[in-house]
Amino acid sequence: MEKLKADCLFCKMIKKEVHCSIVKEDDKILAFKDINPQAPVHIIIVPKVHIDKVSDLTKDTAGVMNDMTLAAAEIAKELKIERDGFRLVVNCEEYGGQTIYHIHTHMLGGRRMTWPPG
Numbered sequence: 001m002e003k004l005k006a007d008c009l010f011c012k013m014i015k016k017e018v019h020c021s022i023v024k025e026d027d028k029i030l031a032f033k034d035i036n037p038q039a040p041v042h043i044i045i046v047p048k049v050h051i052d053k054v055s056d057l058t059k060d061t062a063g064v065m066n067d068m069t070l071a072a073a074e075i076a077k078e079l080k081i082e083r084d085g086f087r088l089v090v091n092c093e094e095y096g097g098q099t100i101y102h103i104h105t106h107m108l109g110g111r112r113m114t115w116p117p118g
């Protein structure tokens, strides 16, 4: 099974066919700055396997959530925002506000977040 998808923006970033500002990379994930930041820290964390959305996860693939969350914890320490705190968001489909159909976690920090979200 091909792990990446030819016409997917985030897969192209993983393949270095499209530029992004990389914050962290390992064999499991790529993390880069969001092009339209909603907070002083706004990082997108993507697994290096193409999965459209969170509702497509199976027992075999759900480990990508671990990989993204662990990366967020490491980035928080690197950016020294772990004490103040931050927010992780996974948008799914139309009502969730998903626009890019390669599963990803938003990491938002550097300011106080509000609740409920919009």
Ligand code: 5GP
Binding pocket: 009, 020, 021, 032, 033, 034, 035, 036, 037, 044, 091, 097, 098, 099, 100, 101
């Ligand atoms: P979603 O709306 O799917 O949850 O999040 C997609 C995110 O990807 C958005 O926050 C959007 O700003 C970001 N994004 C879309 N296109 C690009 C791009 O070309 N480069 C970067 N760095 N981020 C992008």
Ligand code: ZN
Binding pocket: 004, 005, 008, 009, 010, 011, 012, 049, 050, 051, 101, 102
């Ligand atoms: Zn993809």
